[in-house]
């Protein structure tokens with residue numbers, strides 16, 4: 500469906516002050532060879548961000564009348580269409596910096612579900628996290644969780660402001676919310692362009708990250724005091740549950756338009772799966788829970804198929820295809836990760852269990 504030369508789009512997100520503009524500037528001063536169009540979405544009518552972005556060569560466009568996640572989406576589509584049609588030759592990469600409050604999911608949807616889907620492809624979502632302030636920001640509202648849950652790449656920035664112990668803890672916390680994202684520790688958002696742009700993070704061919712069984716969190720494994728004991732080791736089993744408690748503590752917070760309980764879990768299965776049953780189950784699951792499943796991804800071992808099957812889901816959209824033959828000696832197994840809001844892990848596991856081939 501997509502044209503070969505679909506323009507890659509990277510969405511930069513991250514909480515207020517995390518270092519998004521710093522990252523943008525850093526990227527633009529490096530040699531990357533792309534002619535970039537930059538779209539900056541500031542919350543509020545007056546923006547100074549465009550003045551803070553270096554690089555006079557770039558096409559910079561501002562969308563100021565609201566947050567991209569709600570009102571401005573139509574503007575985004577129109578602006579991108581304009582850029583593509585009128586100025587097609589002038590750029591071959593689009594970077595969108597979203598306001599620190601945006602939930603990146605509607606932006607991501609813009610590239611999958613609008614008329615832009617054929618001309619542009621979402622290359623990846625990059626989330627900048629302030630290592631010093633994340634813990635507090637998680638108390639402030641649901642956005643930091645959504646931004647982390649959606650990320651393909653996370654810049655754990657401002658590492659100069661925390662101790663190694665604090666850094667390990669915050670990294671553990673991020674991993675518990677999104678075990679799929681690649682995390683890079685940075686100071687002043689300094690990172691090689693190749694780790695941010697043209698990642699093809701959402702293609703089926705994107706490598707599966709290393710997944711570990713630790714990401715499988717049972718309900719109620721840890722004690723109630725877990726939330727208060729932030730000194731525990733970052734790979735402590737109940738990171739996830741801490742989140743959960745933590746959210747409950749903030750139920751009814753004014754910023755919560757929907758009480759967000761982002762969590763992730765991991766399923767591993769060595770018995771081969773029945774393709775028909777699996778397709779039916781996944782289809783139904785995404786249909787019924789699509790809006791709550793932010794990300795799903797997996798490698799599947801299907802009975803009777805000599806190749807691995809890979810799938811990638813972003814909310815209700817699901818893509819799957821065989822990729823490569825299992826290597827000789829490689830253990831055939833299925834690995835699936837789900838990231839979402841208030842997911843009923845038990846029910847999903849039970850549904851999955853029914854897909855094991857007889």
Ligand SMILES: Nc1nc2c(ncn2[C@@H]2O[C@H](COP(=O)(O)OP(=O)(O)OP(=O)(O)O)[C@@H](O)[C@H]2O)c(=O)[nH]1
Nearest residue numbers: 515516517518519520521599656657658686687688
């Ligand atoms: N100490 C320290 N400061 C940093 C680092 N990265 C960025 N900053 C500073 O943090 C402040 C905010 O950085 P920005 O890049 O403007 O953050 P932003 O995410 O674009 O912020 P918003 O536009 O409010 O969403 C600036 O003063 C930066 O210089 C870092 O790694 N360490």
